[in-house]
Amino acid sequence: MRSDDGRRALTEVAELALSDSGRVADIATVRARFGDRTAALVETTLLRRRAAAKFADPSSWLFTDDALQQATTETVAAHRARRLAGARIHDVTCSVGAELAALRPVAALLVGSDIDPVRLAMARNNVPDVEVCRADALRPVTRDTVVLADPGRRSGGRRRFDPRAYAPPLDELFDAYRGRDLVVKCAPGIPFEQLGDLGFDGEIELCSSAGSVREACLWSAGLTEPGVRRRATVLDRGEQVTDADPDDCAVGPAGRWIIDPDGAVVRAGLVRQYATRHGLWQLDPDIAYLSGDELPDGVRGFEVLGEVGFDEKRLRRELAAHDAGACEILVRGVDVDPDALRRRLKLRGSQAVSVVIARIGTGAAGRAVAFICRSSR
Structure with missing residues (x-):
């Protein structure tokens, strides 16, 4: 699909609706025109359409289904890139290149690697100006770089919830890069209480976008501010709350408004810090609902x-x-x-x-x- 002929074929197929009602007929048209390349052409076209939910313009990208499911949403990747601006970075699980695309405008040096040769070939198509190579993430091949990793969390279509069952396992990843600056993308439901036992001592950042918690990101101690161990980042509002912020909010009966804080704030355990910042109070010390007489700017509330x-x-x-x-x-x-x-x-x-x-x-x-x-x- 990286040849000129392949690109022309994809352009033709992209003009078909491939809707549920007309897909059989459209596939027959593709098969008559392109023969045994039909499956790859149709799958790539459908994956690009799905990718539009994560990327501004995936029209020239190549994906596998698993790689697209795990690929970082463009807005989240851009946020992480801003935190890493000016660094020398090695993405050791670069997959099809979603993180590399966000990092290339800001990194002082950028290289990607992956153990999967198919995904590497796709990365070469998707980010042709970034150097990539085949390597095992658990066998370091660079020095003096910030290491970025996004371990696989699916097997046979099912999610893996145990960090030791990630690919590569989280404890082995921490061991392989001990003493190095390390950034690890994880599922937002990762059991935080296990991370210390696995050898992690740094910041856990929860990111939300478009009303959903997108990921947890682990930042080693050298990449965060002193004293910060939890951070909630609400990308839609450009707001961040950390566990170093004041948390002396009150508890009291409902005022004019009830506010259900953003999921990243709740998941990060930073409800009190968020309430204190916005002059709100808790309805109950063990419940995330907040109340106040005024709504924070841009926040949805419920008038009682x-x-x-x-x-x-x-x-x-x-x-x-x-x-x-x-x-x-x-x-x-x-x-x-x-x-x-x-x-x-x-x-x-x-x-x-x-x-x-x-x-x-x-x-x-x-x-x-x-x-x-x-x-x-």
Whole structure:
């Protein structure tokens, strides 16, 4: 597919819809024109279309399905590149080159390597101006570079949750580059409590974009600020919160607004730091919901219209009093299935409302509370 003939063939196939309803006919057209190259041409075209969710312009890129699933979203890769600007960098699991593409404008020196020859060939197509070579990530081939790694977290289409089951295993990666500046991309659900046992002593950064937590990134101690061990980065707002920030927020009853903090803030365990920065308070010290009389700029909030102890009959009556029809339900600390509850409520009103359900208090003093709200957007 890297030849001029292959590029022309891909250009032709890209003009076909390849929709679910017409895919069989379109594939027959491709087969009549290109014979045994049909599967590769169709797969590449479909992968490029899927890649548009991660890359601004993947129209000339080559992917495998697994490589695209693991490839870093362009906005997240660009953020990491900004943190590494001016460094000499070796991406030891470069795959098809997503990180290399973001790093090449800012790195003082850049090289990529991977053990998979197919992905290396794709990287040479995707980032032709970056030097890449075949190498095992656990056998260092450069010195005096920041090492960037993105271990594989899938096997047979299934996710691996044990860091020792990554490819390469996280503990072996830490051992191989002990004493070196190291950056490791991980799944956001990685068990943080295991990282110290594996030999990691640095910063864990959680990144979110477009409302979703995209990844956890591990930064060795030499690449972060003194005293920072957790960081939440909300790329949509250009905001960062760390565990070195003040965390002396109060706990109190709901004010005008309820705020559900960004998932990166929650996952990083930085709810109190975020609340303190924005003049908010917690509804409960063990629940991530925050409250305040003003909304932080650019943040979605829920304006409180009413409050009842959570009971389905009481909630139904309260929602009927607000002429509720469409109903968004958010839950923390209470065993409630929002979709099932919504069906049981059988609302018939004309107004769109949000219901925030949370457990307030602990032990015998704890109670489930439902806040009837109007969303800010």
